[in-house]
Amino acid sequence: MPQNKQTSLSELRVGILVVVSLAILIFVIFTVSGDIKLPWMTTTTIVRTRMSSVDGLRVGAEVRLSGRKVGSVRQILFGRDIPSEVTSQSNIEIVMQIDGRLDGRPAIERIRTDSLAVLKGAGVLGDNVIDITPGTAKGSPIRDGDYINSVAQKSVGDIINAAQTAVTNLNAISEDIRTMTGNLRAGKGTMGKFLNDEAFYLDLDRTVRQAESLINAFRQGEGTVGKLLNDPALYNEANQTVIRLRRLTDQISDQVDNGKGTIGKLIRDEEIYNRANSLLKRLDDSSNRLEGLLARVERGEGNLGKLLKDEKLYADARDTIDKLKSIATGLERGEGTAGKLLKDEKLYQNLNTMSAEITKLLYDFRQNPKKYLSVRVTIF
C-alpha cells in the first residue's frame, strides 16, 4: 500500500466515514438497550418524598414504579430544621429523578399525587430501592419537584421482633405438648390409660368379639332380635294387622260419614250431645249446690257444720273419753262390781262349779226324770 507523504482530507473520505459509522454503531449499541441515556433523549422529572429513615438507601439507588425501574435517587437530604424533640417524624427528604419510559410513554405519567413511595429491599442481601405505587384517577398529574407521600415499610427488625413473640409462644406450646406426651407415655389420665393400658385393649377386644358374635347370631336369625330381623312371619303378621286396622278405620270412617253404628251415632247424632249437655248442666248445678253446702259447713252452720266447727262438742267428747278411760282403768284394777266381775277369780270358780253341778243335775234329771218330775200335788 503506497502512501503519500502529503495526504489531503479528500483522500481520507473512506477512513472518516468508517470511523464515524463505527462511532455511531457503538453509540447505538449502548443506547438501544437503554443503559446510556443522553440528556436530550429523556425528560427528567424530580419527585420528592419524606421518610423517617432511609435504612441504608444510597444515592443512585433504583426508583421503581410497581417494580419496574423508572429512575434513580438523586439526593438524600436532612430537613433544614432541627426537630424540637425526638419523634418518628419524616425529616429525611429523598429527591428522585424519574426519567424512565414504560411501554413507550414517560413513566412520570403514571405517578400522580396519590402515589406512595415505599422503601423496599431489592433482595435478601441487596440494596434498598424505592418503589412507587401507581397513581389513580383520584390524584392529579405530578409536577416537577412535587412531593408524594411515603409509607413506612416494616423493617427486618420489626419482623424479627414479631417473630420472637411467636417463637416464645410456640416454645410454651411445645413445652405443654411435651408434658402431655410425657403423661401419655407414662399412662396417666384417661388418654394415657387409653393408649397404654393393656386391660382396656383386652376389654375392647372382648366387647368387639361379643358384638361380632351377637351380630352373627342376629344374622342367623337366632333369638328374639334375630327373629325380629330375619323372620318374615312377624312382618307378615304386622302387615296383616295393619291391613286389618286400615280396613277397620275405613269402615269406621265410612260409618261415621253415614252416621251408622255406635261411633257414627256418637259423632253424628245430636241427641247424645244434647243429653250430655243437660247432664253436664245438671252436674254443674249439683256442684254449685255442693259448693254452697260446703260453704255453710265451713261457716259452722247446721249439724254437720257444728260437728266440724263447734269446739264444745269436741270438748264434751274428750271429757267422755277421759271418763271412759278412768272407768276402764278401774275395771283393770278390779275395783267395783264390774271390776270384780272381770278380775275376781272366785266368781269364775263358783260359776264353774255351779255349771258342773248343773251338768250333773241335768244328767241325773235325764236318767231319772221321775225323780224330779214327781209332782206332788198337794193341796195345802
Added chain:
Amino acid sequence: MNPLINGIIQVQELTLLTGRAVRSITRQPRYWGEMFRQMDVLGVGSLAIVLLTGTFTGMVLALNTANTLQKFGVQNVTGQLVTTSLIRELGPVLTCLMLAGRVGSGIAAELGSMLVSEQIDAMRALGTDPIKKLVVPRIVALVTMAPALTVICDFVGMLGGLLISITLLHQPSSVYLASSRNAVDINEMIGGLLKPMVFGFIIAIVGCYKGLSTTGGTVGVGRSTTQSVVLASILVIVTDFLLSKVIISLLLQPN
C-alpha cells in the same frame, strides 16, 4: 505525520482491504487448496497452544471461584460458573488472543517479507491477484478455524475444571457435570461461536494489512509483525466488549 490522520489512514486502508477481500471471496478464481493448507497451518497448528490454554484456564477458574462460591454455600455451581465463563467469554477471547499472537504475527511476517522481497509484485506481474491468492485463504481459514478451536478450548477448559473439582475440591463429578449442563444453552453457544468468527476475521485482516503495508525492508517486517499482534489483540478485546453487549441485549436477556 499527525497521529489522528495516520489513524484515519489506517482505518481507511483496512476498510478498503476488507472490501477488496470480501469482494474477492465471491469471485473466481478460488484457491481451494491454498485455503485448506492455511486451515491446516493456522488452525491445526494452533491446536496445542489452545489445548494448553483452555485446560489451564478451566482449572484456574475452578480453583479461584470455588473458594468464593463456598463462602455463599453454593460450591455446587462451580461447574456452571466455569462453563458459562468459558463459553461466553474466556474461550473465544483466549483462543483468539493466542491466534493473534501465533497466527496474526505469522501472517504479517510472511506477507511482509514477501512484500519486501518483491514476491508480491512478481505475483501481480504473473497475473495472480495477491488478495485472492494470499489474503482470502487466510481470512477463510481463520473465520472457520477460530470457532472450531474455541469449541475445543471450551471443552478442555470444562474438563480442566472437572479435574480440579474432583481432585482438589473433592466434589463428585456428577455434581460438576450436572451443573455444567445447566450452563449449556443454545443462545450462549450462538454467542460463543459468533465471537470467534468475528475475531478470526479481525486477526486475518489485520495480519494481512500489516504485512502488505510493510515498509522499510527487513526491519519493517519486524515492526509490522509487532504492530499486527498489538493491533489484533486490542481489536479483539474491544470488539469482544461491543459484541458482548449486543449478544447480551439480543440473545441473553434474563427474561
